[in-house]
Amino acid sequence: MDEKLIPEDLRKAYSTKQILEMEKKHVVPAVSHYYENPLLFIRGEGATLEDAQGKQYIDLFAGICTTITGYTHPKFVATLKWQLDRLVYTSSLYSTIPYALLAKRLAEIAPKGLTQSFIVNSGSEANESALFMARKFKNNPYVVACTHAYHGRTTLARELSSAGWRTVPEAHPPGVRFQPYGYCYRCSFGKEYPECDIQCARYLREIIRTQTNKALAAFIVEPIQGVGGIIQPPPEFFQITNEIVQEFDGLYISDEVQTGFGRTGNKWWGIQHTGVNPDIITLAKGFGSGIPIGGFLTRPEFAAEYTTTDSFATFGGNPLSCAGAIAVLDIIQESNYLQRAAENGAYLRKQLDDLKQEHKIVGDVRGQGMMQGIELVRNQETKEPASTELLQVMEICKTEGLLIGKGGIDGNAIRIQPPLELTKGQIDEAYQILDKAFTQVEKTL
Numbered sequence: 430m431d432e433k434l435i436p437e438d439l440r441k442a443y444s445t446k447q448i449l450e451m452e453k454k455h456v457v458p459a460v461s462h463y464y465e466n467p468l469l470f471i472r473g474e475g476a477t478l479e480d481a482q483g484k485q486y487i488d489l490f491a492g493i494c495t496t497i498t499g500y501t502h503p504k505f506v507a508t509l510k511w512q513l514d515r516l517v518y519t520s521s522l523y524s525t526i527p528y529a530l531l532a533k534r535l536a537e538i539a540p541k542g543l544t545q546s547f548i549v550n551s552g553s554e555a556n557e558s559a560l561f562m563a564r565k566f567k568n569n570p571y572v573v574a575c576t577h578a579y580h581g582r583t584t585l586a587r588e589l590s591s592a593g594w595r596t597v598p599e600a601h602p603p604g605v606r607f608q609p610y611g612y613c614y615r616c617s618f619g620k621e622y623p624e625c626d627i628q629c630a631r632y633l634r635e636i637i638r639t640q641t642n643k644a645l646a647a648f649i650v651e652p653i654q655g656v657g658g659i660i661q662p663p664p665e666f667f668q669i670t671n672e673i674v675q676e677f678d679g680l681y682i683s684d685e686v687q688t689g690f691g692r693t694g695n696k697w698w699g700i701q702h703t704g705v706n707p708d709i710i711t712l713a714k715g716f717g718s719g720i721p722i723g724g725f726l727t728r729p730e731f732a733a734e735y736t737t738t739d740s741f742a743t744f745g746g747n748p749l750s751c752a753g754a755i756a757v758l759d760i761i762q763e764s765n766y767l768q769r770a771a772e773n774g775a776y777l778r779k780q781l782d783d784l785k786q787e788h789k790i791v792g793d794v795r796g797q798g799m800m801q802g803i804e805l806v807r808n809q810e811t812k813e814p815a816s817t818e819l820l821q822v823m824e825i826c827k828t829e830g831l832l833i834g835k836g837g838i839d840g841n842a843i844r845i846q847p848p849l850e851l852t853k854g855q856i857d858e859a860y861q862i863l864d865k866a867f868t869q870v871e872k873t874l
């Protein structure tokens with residue numbers, strides 16, 4: 430490629446310091462970075478990222494649970510370049526081959542009956558659209574979400590999220606209700622599984638009976654909460670809530686923004702491990718492996734009333750994003766990612782369980798496949814969240830060349846949601862680094 434075709438500024442090498450200064454001057458503080466000295470990444474390959482100094486990092490966080498095919502996967506890059514040369518954009522007012530093909534491919538892997546796609550740009554937009562459709566279809570304003578949930582930052586998605594995003598003094602908009610999530614390590618009812626009889630799930634009936642018009646538009650739930658701190662309820666939580674949602678004639682929405690596309694191992698969708706067949710699933714993140722795309726899948730009867738006046742997105746379903754997503758589906762299938770996530774997930778889990786045995790700072794280990802979490806506590810008995818300690822662990826890991834994510838309402842859960850390209854060798858290295866970090870930080874407890 431002729432270098433001169435690229436803007437001169439982009440061809441220059443900037444130092445991390447120069448870029449941080451530029452950001453400080455011109456970017457709003459809402460854009461904040463991990464680490465005392467933030468990282469500037471230049472390139473990546475597989476599950477490895479390289480910073481401006483050429484230092485390499487094993488990436489256990491995939492941006493935020495997004496680059497499912499890793500960095501610069503040859504098929505992904507080649508597909509995007511191919512599409513770039515033909516048609517980057519036209520709107521969905523016209524037919525394009527990538528949108529139609531993607532919708533067909535999604536219908537082939539969707540949970541049973543979810544044959545209809547609506548493609549947008551992000552997870553927040555996917556959830557907003559799905560909830561709008563559910564409210565219209567059921568002619569009912571009530572939506573029930575779970576405590577500790579995260580569904581995005583647009584107006585309704587933010588209000589359905591529990592993790593402290595309501596920073597302006599506003600009451601909840603009408604129609605939003607909350608259900609305790611199955612967070613067994615910190616049970617809302619002070620019970621132990623399985624003697625608890627999954628009281629949290631059964632509480633949904635109480636909520637609908639006492640806080641709605643005894644009906645609802647939709648119940649929205651993550652099969653494993655990501656931002657909430659990799660929290661995974663027992664499968665009965667989903668079965669029982671599904672029965673109650675059906676009893677009150679609502680739609681069951683599984684937010685698969687983090688759990689989708691094979692991350693949980695062996696299945697395409699996290700909800701498929703629970704025996705529940707949802708009415709809608711919402712998608713983003715791994716869907717485009719870094720290319721902006723989101724969407725929902727649903728049944729024809731619900732989609733039938735969702736028409737032109739109800740929604741439209743200028744960039745929704747653009748040819749470039751759809752082509753990228755088709756390449757992602759190809760790679761997942763050709764590289765057996767579903768199986769790989771299950772095998773590597775079991776391998777990783779064994780090591781995380783070992784860390785729990787060896788370190789008093791590890792309160793709980795949970796999750797499935799390539800979506801696992803470690804909740805850090807100052808004291809195993811009181812379960813006091815080790816929030817500042819987690820920041821120290823992150824700094825040590827960074828120095829040692831390992832990137833991890835942070836989650837939980839108290840910011841004390843390590844999130845492991847790597848590209849599915851991650852190798853067993855990288856898992857071994859990650860284990861050594863986490864072991865070292867926990868040993869060092871525990872000394873301060």
Ligand SMILES: Cc1ncc(COP(=O)(O)O)c(C=O)c1O
Binds near residue numbers: 554581713
């Ligand atoms: C489960 C879940 N739903 C929705 C969203 C919102 O997605 P986006 O940031 O693409 O709007 C997120 C983002 O983290 C998420 O984790």
